[in-house]
Amino acid sequence: MTAPVTDTPVWTRKHLLALADLSREEILHVLDTAQGFQEVSTRSVKKVPALRGRVVVNMFFEDSTRTRMSFELAAQRLSADVIDFSERVSSTKKGETLIDTARNIEAMGVDIMVLRHPAAGAALHLSQAVDCCVVNAGDGQHAHPTQALLDLFTIRERKGRIDGLNVAIVGDIGHSRVARSDVRGLQKLGANVTLVGPPTLVPKAFEQMGTRVTSDFEGVLPEMDVINMLRIQKERMSASGFPSVREYVRLFGMNHERLGRCKPDVLIMHPGPVNRGIELAADVADGPHSSILRQVTNGLAVRMAVLFLCQQAAAGTPVM
Amino acid sequence: MSTSILIRNGRVIDPAQEIDEVTNLAIQDGKIAALGAAAPASAEEVIDADGLIVAPGLLDMHVHLREPGFEESETIETGTAAAAAGGFTAVACMPNTEPPLDNDAAIEFVLRQAARAAHTRVYPIGALTKGREGKELAEIGLMVRAGAVAFSDDGVGIADASVCLRAMRYVSMCERLFIQHCEEPALAGGGCMHAGPTATRLGLPGISGTSEVVMAQRDITLAAQAGVRYHVAHVSTAGTVELVRKAKQEGRPVSAEVCPHHLLLTDEACATYNANYKVNPPLRSRADVEACLAGVRDGTIDCLVTDHAPHRSEEKEHEFQFAPFGMIGLEIALPLFIQALIEPGIITWPRLITAMSTRPAQLLGVTGGTLTVGQPADVTLIDPRQEWTIDAERMRSKCSNTPFDGRLVRGRAAGTLAAGAWRFRTENLSSAARRV
Numbered sequence: 001m002t003a004p005v006t007d008t009p010v011w012t013r014k015h016l017l018a019l020a021d022l023s024r025e026e027i028l029h030v031l032d033t034a035q036g037f038q039e040v041s042t043r044s045v046k047k048v049p050a051l052r053g054r055v056v057v058n059m060f061f062e063d064s065t066r067t068r069m070s071f072e073l074a075a076q077r078l079s080a081d082v083i084d085f086s087e088r089v090s091s092t093k094k095g096e097t098l099i100d101t102a103r104n105i106e107a108m109g110v111d112i113m114v115l116r117h118p119a120a121g122a123a124l125h126l127s128q129a130v131d132c133c134v135v136n137a138g139d140g141q142h143a144h145p146t147q148a149l150l151d152l153f154t155i156r157e158r159k160g161r162i163d164g165l166n167v168a169i170v171g172d173i174g175h176s177r178v179a180r181s182d183v184r185g186l187q188k189l190g191a192n193v194t195l196v197g198p199p200t201l202v203p204k205a206f207e208q209m210g211t212r213v214t215s216d217f218e219g220v221l222p223e224m225d226v227i228n229m230l231r232i233q234k235e236r237m238s239a240s241g242f243p244s245v246r247e248y249v250r251l252f253g254m255n256h257e258r259l260g261r262c263k264p265d266v267l268i269m270h271p272g273p274v275n276r277g278i279e280l281a282a283d284v285a286d287g288p289h290s291s292i293l294r295q296v297t298n299g300l301a302v303r304m305a306v307l308f309l310c311q312q313a314a315a316g317t318p319v320m
Numbered sequence: 321m322s323t324s325i326l327i328r329n330g331r332v333i334d335p336a337q338e339i340d341e342v343t344n345l346a347i348q349d350g351k352i353a354a355l356g357a358a359a360p361a362s363a364e365e366v367i368d369a370d371g372l373i374v375a376p377g378l379l380d381m382h383v384h385l386r387e388p389g390f391e392e393s394e395t396i397e398t399g400t401a402a403a404a405a406g407g408f409t410a411v412a413c414m415p416n417t418e419p420p421l422d423n424d425a426a427i428e429f430v431l432r433q434a435a436r437a438a439h440t441r442v443y444p445i446g447a448l449t450k451g452r453e454g455k456e457l458a459e460i461g462l463m464v465r466a467g468a469v470a471f472s473d474d475g476v477g478i479a480d481a482s483v484c485l486r487a488m489r490y491v492s493m494c495e496r497l498f499i500q501h502c503e504e505p506a507l508a509g510g511g512c513m514h515a516g517p518t519a520t521r522l523g524l525p526g527i528s529g530t531s532e533v534v535m536a537q538r539d540i541t542l543a544a545q546a547g548v549r550y551h552v553a554h555v556s557t558a559g560t561v562e563l564v565r566k567a568k569q570e571g572r573p574v575s576a577e578v579c580p581h582h583l584l585l586t587d588e589a590c591a592t593y594n595a596n597y598k599v600n601p602p603l604r605s606r607a608d609v610e611a612c613l614a615g616v617r618d619g620t621i622d623c624l625v626t627d628h629a630p631h632r633s634e635e636k637e638h639e640f641q642f643a644p645f646g647m648i649g650l651e652i653a654l655p656l657f658i659q660a661l662i663e664p665g666i667i668t669w670p671r672l673i674t675a676m677s678t679r680p681a682q683l684l685g686v687t688g689g690t691l692t693v694g695q696p697a698d699v700t701l702i703d704p705r706q707e708w709t710i711d712a713e714r715m716r717s718k719c720s721n722t723p724f725d726g727r728l729v730r731g732r733a734a735g736t737l738a739a740g741a742w743r744f745r746t747e748n749l750s751s752a753a754r755r756v
Contacts, residue, residue: 198461198489198490198493199489199490199492199493199546199547200457200486200489200490215493241457241486241489241490242457243450243456243457243458243459243460243461243462243490244459246459246462247459247460247461247462250461250462250465251461
């Protein structure tokens with residue numbers, strides 16, 4: 001009496017909190033759905049009615065122009081109404097908790113909350129307190145699932161696969177939610193992940209997550225299919241244990257010379273915004289190996305897919 | 321410079337090859353060419369080393385050359401000339417210059433000055449933190465590329481444990497030695513001699529032995545977490561010796577060094593308020609001296625160093641409390657270690673050579689420390705029997721601040737060869753060369 005597997009919807013989640021929660025199939029389903037939405041951007045009228053009459057609120061408790069714009073545009077292309085709530089943790093100054101703020105907003109009739117928050121775990125916390133969908137747009141140093149999904153999408157698009165690829169993530173891994181989400185997503189799709197940086201920025205504990213940890217950037221270059229260069233936070237440099245920008249560039253910056261020691265078809269990624277001349281030399285950032293702008297474009301399709309799938313799951317509509 | 325030198329009939333001691341026998345050593349084109357029966361019968365220059373010890377070049381891994389910034393006290397030229405006269409073919413210099421050696425340009429400056437002086441090899445030790453302030457990491461990676469062999473903020477320890485851990489992690493990435501001047505400032509602040517009965521009697525503020533032990537204890541824990549090779553500079557207390565001993569028993573990469581004055585003098589020497597006895601870490605108690613000697617005997621203490629710290633006489637003429645810390649050592653360390661360690665039978669000659677040459681070279685990861693064929697010919701000839709009286713006014717160092725002035729000692733460097741070229745030799749050795 002068991003129903004055929006094919007009848008079970010792959011996606012039943014109304015929240016997207018972290019890639020650690022998702023199965024390989026769920027991740028691939030988001031990527032496939034995004035593939036379908038990719039086409040919308042090429043139309044003269046760049047809109048589909050999938051979320052017509054729905055309300056998406058962007059709740060940003062931390063500055064992020066790009067991610068906020070990407071989510072806003074994604075929601076608009078799905079025909080949702082979008083409102084913006086971007087106080088910088090100031091609600092707490094008034095004594096209001098995140099949960100109180102969210103319940104007040106939800107009371108206005110909101111379907112999806114997109115949350116960016118400086119505290120790790122904030123998205124999970126919020127999802128347990130509200131009835132609407134919650135999409136994590138970055139919580140502290142914990143997770144940034146849509147960034148990881150767009151990275152996976154871009155790798156698959158350029159490489160045709162993710163299984164078996166050697167992927168290096170370089171930089172301030174310890175403080176990076178992007179790195180944590182990328183690691184989870186890449187591993188679930190079968191890539192071998194190497195984390196590169198000085199031990200002051202890359203905690204050894206990442207080995208417990210099944211990654212290789214090294215500070216020998218030169219040594220790993222020839223074996224990599226994909227190299228993701230994280231943004232260095234200059235203001236965080238001394239606190240996080242790095243002597244100087246000058247030294248960082250010499251030891252861990254991607255430049256033309258190092259690119260020459262990579263595989264000819266290596267893919268160079270960056271979550272943006274780029275510090276030109278620091279983690280990435282300008283000619284490499286703008287060169288044929290770079291996928292930086294493509295990542296931004298793909299981010300839109302991926303976020304459309306996430307908003308769509310979560311809303312569908314919440315509404316109880318069978319998905320595909 | 322001769323292209324070939326034959327050193328005949330010396331007692332060749334090379335702990336790395338477990339050699340200790342009277343034999344010949346041949347040098348060709350700056351390298352060790354042959355040893356023992358394989359050595360040719362003649363050479364352009366033949367040295368009769370009968371009665372002398374022929375050892376791999378001595379390496380002092382803890383000196384202050386004062387340049388840049390304090391050239392009136394010492395320069396790289398005068399400091400390395402003193403080193404060569406003391407039997408050293410190489411020194412590692414500490415970064416507490418002005419400006420400090422905390423960037424690659426400063427490291428390259430030291431190497432350039434050393435090449436100009438051409439007396440001994442100089443291995444710069446880079447600062448761990450910018451300005452040696454114990455706050456932000458210095459450009460350790462770039463200094464490694466410029467030639468820094470180890471890292472230390474010597475003169476001070478890193479008080480902030482989190483900065484220290486970060487520095488250790490970073491140094492471990494660069495696979496270099498982390499050297500700490502162990503002194504917890506909160507426990508040492510304002511002191512000028514060992515905190516003990518003598519300081520109490522003299523009315524001088526003390527530096528407790530605990531201040532050293534506490535930081536060494538903390539560091540050994542941090543170093544294990546960081547995975548760095550950790551070296552305690554100038555050990556002076558029984559407590560630190562015991563910590564290092566225990567760490568070694570546990571198999572940790574922990575090492576230590578000791579200075580001649582911490583093996584020969586106690587805090588009671590400060591009783592005359594003579595600032596030449598003022599040094600940091602300070603001269604300690606008899607029990608501490610005994611523990612340091614025992615540490616050398618059982619191998620807990622790896623290396624013998626000078627902590628050569630020149631200060632002009634007008635600086636040392638200040639009241640004890642206001643005079644600077646430090647004493648010179650390069651030209652007198654060898655006989656002082658002989659007096660402290662060989663004469664009482666605490667260690668043998670091969671052990672002394674290990675601690676003054678082989679082991680420091682290993683820890684710093686540099687060439688030398690052995691007379692293996694093919695290695696650069698860094699060789700020290702030692703006359704172990706010559707008796708002489710230390711005369712502080714007859715030093716190649718620019719300064720004469722030593723409490724050992726007037727001391728009768730035995731043993732002296734007779735000749736120093738670095739890369740097969742004479743950097744120092746006594747009149748006797750030169751005439752012997754002519755005679756042969």
